[in-house]
Amino acid sequence: MIEFHSVTKRFPDGTVAVDDFSLVLPSHKTTVFVGTSGSGKTTLLRMINRMVDPTSGSIDIDGADIGTLDPVKLRRSIGYVMQNSGLLPHRKVVDNVATVPMLRGMSRKKARDEALQLLDTVGLDRSLAERYPSQLSGGQQQRVGVARGLAVNPNILLMDEPFGAVDPIVRAELQQELLRLQHELGKTVVFVTHDIDEAFLLGDQVVILRTGGKVAQVGSPGEILANPADDFVSTFVGAERGKRSLHLENHGAGDVLVDGDGRLAGVLVPGSKAGPLAGSGASAQGGDPR
Amino acid sequence: MIEFHSVTKRFPDGTVAVDDFSLVLPSHKTTVFVGTSGSGKTTLLRMINRMVDPTSGSIDIDGADIGTLDPVKLRRSIGYVMQNSGLLPHRKVVDNVATVPMLRGMSRKKARDEALQLLDTVGLDRSLAERYPSQLSGGQQQRVGVARGLAVNPNILLMDEPFGAVDPIVRAELQQELLRLQHELGKTVVFVTHDIDEAFLLGDQVVILRTGGKVAQVGSPGEILANPADDFVSTFVGAERGKRSLHLENHGAGDVLVDGDGRLAGVLVPGSKAGPLAGSGASAQGGDPR
Amino acid sequence: MNFFAEALQWLVDPANYVGLNAIPLRLAQHLGFTVVTLVIASAIAIPLGFLIGHTGRGRSVAVASAGAFRAIPTLGLLTLVALSIGIGLNAPYIALTVLAVPPILAGAYTGFEAIDRRTIDAARAVGMSEVQIVRQVEVPLGLPLLIGGLRSAALQVVATATLAAYVADFGLGRYLFAGLKTRDYAEMLGGSILVILMALALEGLFALTQRFVVPRGVLAGRPTDIRTRSSRPRPVMESAIEEGQKNVHSK
Amino acid sequence: ASGDPLGSGSSSSAESSTLVVGSQDYYSNEIIAEIYAQALEADGFTVDRQFRIGQREVYLPDITSGKIDVFPEYTGDLLQVLDDTATSGTPDAVYSALTKALPSGLQALDRADASDQNTWTVTKAFADKYNLTDIASLKNVTEPITVGGNSELETRPYGPTALSDKYGIVTAGFKPVEDGGGPLTVKALEDGDIQLANIYTASPAFDSGNLVALEDPDGLFFPSNVVPIVSAKVDDKAAAVLNKVNAALTADTLVALNAQSVNDQLAADKIATEWLKKENLI
Amino acid sequence: MTWIWANLDLIWDRTLDHVVLSVPAIVLSFIIALPIGWLAHRYRASRGVILTVVGLLYAIPSLPLFIILPIIVGTSTRSPLNLVIALTLYGVALMVRVVADGLASVDLDVRQSASAVGFSTWTEFWQVELPLSGPVLLAGLRVVAVSTVSLATVGAVIGVQSLGSLFTDGFQRGIQAEIIAGIVATVVLALVFDALLVYAGRLLMPWTRSRAATTVTDNAAGSVSTAATPASENRSREIAR
Ligand SMILES: Nc1ncnc2c1ncn2[C@@H]1O[C@H](COP(=O)(O)OP(=O)(O)OP(=O)(O)O)[C@@H](O)[C@H]1O
Ligand SMILES: Nc1ncnc2c1ncn2[C@@H]1O[C@H](COP(=O)(O)OP(=O)(O)OP(=O)(O)O)[C@@H](O)[C@H]1O
Ligand SMILES: [Mg+2]
């Protein structure tokens, strides 16, 4: 469990990135921070592994104030995945994954063996192990990034827009993969995105931030969509713009669902392939990944 | 009207970017090329203003073979907007917009005056005119890019992933803006994107390309969604993955529409705010741009 | 260090400010020599560098020969040239031009190369002719690196122009040679200090120019609300479908 | 300085029987040094050659500090460096002045007949035109005379100032050619860039017959005979060897040796061996 | 040309002398520049001062430096050590800026992710920043190597034997072949050093090789490699004279 207690972050240049932020992030669940650029998502995330220290307030992990812990040790115990994977370009894939275990003193051989297993876990062929990151596609790089994040079997996994830079189709795949992984592993995931769809798909708890590091709304995806707290949230989730208000339209070959922008959303099918979504659901249902 | 007649492009290194491509792009309509990376979208687009010359085949604009025209003159008569706006970093916003008219011999004063009006057209405050591009946000830069594309009042506007690099929210705004503009101006727009949603929103005619420059399907958004030509198209438009198959789900505060991935798509509303979509529709309906 | 004290004394000695060997005269000669050399070298290197930078052709040849040129010992070249064309300023001009060309050339073409390809592509796409692209886009945007190249060339030429005095009654090098041969170290050190001061002054001048010619838009303020470039890089594109299939196999 | 790991410090090495022979960074000087070295070796001495160690300003400290045991020098040139008040005179006078001026611990052995001294030199054509024979005859010249040579020439007691003071010859200017009267200076003379240059008597440039060294009846220049400067480590036996060699070194010999180096492009050691054999010195 | 065939052993000896002079200078420049460049990179405030002071060294004409250095350092006048020290000074002057720029060229994302996964400052420097600035450092080192080799010839003037001795001697004796041999040998030696450095770079930085082979359009990697070339070329502020 991660707890933010009245955390404020003011950067030396005066920017208030996070303003009096308090929140509990439950264990084994995914919390998603979502918001426009500059709303303090990254700052919040990075305070958890002390890449950034709060100006005031405190953060506890499982009851211990992280301000009292050694930052380097703390970081080695928390998985971190970022956009563009943040892999070390001069190390082979397998060595990238083995980096943190080796920093923690594991022998190179053992760390590499475990790294190979992790490649299986994230669905990467072992034949890629001896390549350099630049020789992989963007989606593959992100998978390696996730594998590295998992390498020390951390309880907490921080993900900063991990799928922000990949093709939409690959992104959808990676999202499903993450749902599957999370279903299996049950980590405490803190996920940052600027894509509300992604937030709703992945988050058990979604935190909508507005510029200046203020919380606009916290809740499960269903709660937010059904009861947006204010106009900002409505706009943000697209409810107001009509994006979320779909209607049926006859359209040559059959009925299609169209949103308020005139955008085709899909077709209405009868059944319910998926289970209930409210509250905790998202991770419990995989759908068909392909 | 732009016509591709059996156009093939083979690059010196042997890559066949476009393979025997024939298509008519109707005037005053938007044609969108959509496809994964490397499918030849950009190459197709750039053949229209002779940034790339076909290896074989020919392209006619309003009946004239462009192969016989002077490339520089041709380009000055066609608007071009690209990702990251392609603005000249060392010129102020207004001078960027005035560039092409001045190249065509317009006086500086007149070109700048017209440029200021164009800023209004694309919804930019005139106070930004004296800034440098790097002092603008990404969305503002793209608007300037569009203004520059419109500066010589071209019949044809080529747009290469113009909104690929901006925030999703800003992107939605820009898309609406483009719909509005197109409604007003009725240019022949050729638009490249890798985002199928964007293609369906903006395109009167959508061309789905597969790697190797082959056409997978051409048609209106409705036609494609209702009758995907093959598995590739299904996968690409997300139909197969279930993304487009929405179903109703009860969900605490009310019924919501959920797709096959378990992703919340929105709520079903009765009315029809929008006109018919099939064939020509998209540009006819603006929604609320903001 | 009384050595330096003597040198300072030499520098302020009024006797060194009169006649044909007066410090101001030597300074003026040295500066003139440096400027002329830079102008000649620029006349050769800048058009060539622009050509290489604009077309991208001949780059590897330029890089390789610049390396070789850099390795040519200037004193050796100077004497060799002087033996065939005689004493006077011509041989030093030639030798020093050889010295100054590589950095200017590199500055010219790297200046062009450092420009975002998309900017040039866009300029071409909106209908600029090649000449217009060079003049209106590449030259202004490439200027900072070109000035940088000129700057390092100037630095080298100022210091090395002392060699002009090897075969001509010219420049601050006269103090160095005269001081060396008569073991008048105060004169030699004083001369060196003058060379260093002139180099410093040129450095400052170039630093200013560089600041002045950098197109303002390139430096001007940070992007305001949205950070397109840094936080939203162009999606890493790939053949998504193919990758999907690969993954099917791997599972 | 003694702790210098890369340095020339063979004087600190254990083999006290080894004699260090040095030479200027000048081919002619190197030939003489090579001759000394080979002669010493032929007599059973061990020799450490430290040749081509720069100009006088660089190596002089090493000679005075005793790091070099044998060094071929030139009487007049060295005397002027050691004593800037010295005046010119006959070769013997200069030689004895030098022996007095040498710092303690150093010794000048017998001087050779061979000398390599400064001259005022003009081209043959120029000499013919104005009927020049000695320095004083320069006053026949009706065109401006530009002087060329190393920088220091300008301020030397035999330089342009002396020409005007002693002979009333006013020169038109000074052009430095920092090659010590080498090929560049000769070329400058031939090109007419300069009319009067300082060239050493032993220069093979005189071989061509295109140059004329003006006579110096008034002793404007210091006679500069070849002389070995030696340290205390050079014992009588070694000194005898060197004196014997020096006795054989005539003025013509030196020019011939230099010509071998320049015209035949032979290396110094070959020239030395050949000459020593020819003179039956080894 | 006959002179060259008759004196190959001499040319070879002078080449060895030249190597002995220039290699220590090149290595020392790198080692000394590393911490100074790191300081300039790490502490923004110190950057201007350090780079200016170091840049001043460029402007010192080599000839007087060779003469004055022994007086200041206390070495013997004609000790090769003087030359090595002087060459090192020039090399450091060049290399400090390169090190600072090289460290700055390391992608911020990579650095941040390294510290995010738990690299300590020290480990991060050695295992991440230093290797990743490798391409820029290499480019700078190549310029240092070439100009050091060129500059070492000036040693001949102060009695330190090197390939420069060939052209001073050839000049005195009017043997053109010898002068040309000296110049050519200098250039060839410089190019050999350059090639060795490039080769060493390939060995030590295998990931830069693989990049060319890849077809993936990776923005981060692309920007690093393209940034490296022009920037480092621009850093060609060598000091051959
Ligand atoms: N080191 C810093 N120094 C000063 N200001 C900073 C720093 N880091 C972030 N900021 C500012 O703090 C605010 C929040 O930044 P943060 O990176 O957390 O936003 P974000 O929500 O992650 O945005 P994005 O979606 O662009 O990644 C922004 O205004 C940003 O400019
Ligand atoms: N100048 C060129 N030389 C060689 N091959 C090229 C060139 N330009 C493009 N290609 C190749 O042609 C193919 C099509 O490229 P194109 O840029 O048209 O694709 P795209 O659909 O626009 O991709 P993206 O979505 O990445 O922009 C690719 O395989 C590309 O590598
Ligand atoms: Mg962020």
Ligand SMILES: [Mg+2]
């Ligand atoms: Mg493209």
